Amino acid sequence: MQITLRRLLAAAGAAALSSTVLGTGPAAAETQQAPVTGPYQLNFSAALLYSLVQPDAQAAGANDWDCTPRAGTQPVVLVHGTYANQYNSFARMAPELAWAGYCVYSFNYGTDGTDVAAQLPGVYGTTGLSDNGDELAAFAATVRQRTGFAEVDMVGWSQGGTIITDVLKKHGGGGVDDVVTYGATHHGTTLLGLGTLATAVGATDLTRAGLGQAAVDQIQGSDYITALTADGDTVPGVDYTVIATRYDEVSTPYQATFLEEGPGASVTNITLQDGCGIDVSDHLSMTASPRLIDLTKRALHPQGRGYVRCLPNTPVL
Incomplete structure (x- = not known):
């Protein structure tokens, strides 16, 4: 049923998109037989629309195994969010990092969800966070x-x-040097109070069936979050850059994403709007924020250098 529904929805989406976006005919058919590399996108909405039709697409610049990184840098692993995928999460960031000389790699995790949300094309990461972490470690x-x-x-x-x-x-x-996160649910989320309400009224089973174990795990105060943060936020030897947006309506309160620096670690917490009030990114649109992308480049740079743009970026919701 899952495969059938995904195919039906993907086919419906394909009919709605123009041939100028996806292409038609034999050339397009040949493309389907290989890993599909989607086009560079300026915003999350366009990337989301594309991924409804190509749910397993990868972003331009990602997964080039012959890539030679710029001097002093390591390969960069990009990790998408809940209900998202490697393409719509990084359709702008991945190519811009590649243009800057970084070798970037991404994958879809949590692809075998049985919840309602997981039946939609391109919706991944709905399964439990512990197993998803194991998938990331293996990748x-x-x-x-x-x-x-x-x-x-x-x-x-x-x-x-x-x-x-x-x-x-x-x-x-030991195998990770620099970490950059944005809108991350490091300490769980209240989801504007809805997550807290679901817990209070005992609706976590309904949440799990409809939205997946990932939704339950990320509720503030969940067993998973409690265990994850029990011994502090960080591990020694890792440099963390944590980026938040004041207009985040998913990871709430937005300050909960910030990490507290532990022994041997380095943490830089950044609010996207500090010094750039015209960037009003929300949780979804921050994935394509020029400012956020530049902050990521600077965090990954061996000397922490790089120009950071201040440009308008509107919310999706």
Whole structure:
């Protein structure tokens, strides 16, 4: 049923998109037989629309196993968020990082969800965060093995940032150098109070059936979040850059994403609007914020250098 519904919805979406976006005919058919690389997108909405038709697409610039990174840098693993995928999360960031000389790698995790949300095309990451963290650890190990690097950097949006912490704590931080997260549910989310309400009225089973175990795990005060943060926010030897937006309506309160620096770690907490009030990114649109992308480049730069743009970026919701 899951496959049938995904195919029906994907077919409906394909009919709605113009041939100028996706292409038609034999050439397009040949493309379907190989991993699809989607076009560069300026915003999350366009990337989301594309991924309804190509749910397993990867972003331009990602997963080039012959890539040679700029001097002093490691491979960068990009980790998407809940109900998202590797394309719509990084359709702008991945190519811009690649243009700047970084070798970037991404994948879809939590692809076998049985909840209602997981039946939609391109909706991944709905499964439990502990298992999703294990998937990320395995993918990072593959990147290290195939590229020959002892360490990788990790960039995670929303749940993606949270399962990076899962990897660091369960699998050790020795294989990770720099971490950048944005809108991450490091300390859980109240989801503007809805998550708290679901817990209070005992509706977590309904939440799990409809939205997946990931939704339950990320509620503020959940068993998963409590265990994840029990021994502090960070691990030694890792440099963290944590980015929030004041207009986040998913990871709430937005300050809950910030990390407290523990022994041997370095943490830089940044609010996207500080110094740039015209960037009014929300949880979804922050994925394509030029300012956020530049902050990510600077965090990954060996000397922490880089120009940071201040440009308008509107919310999706």
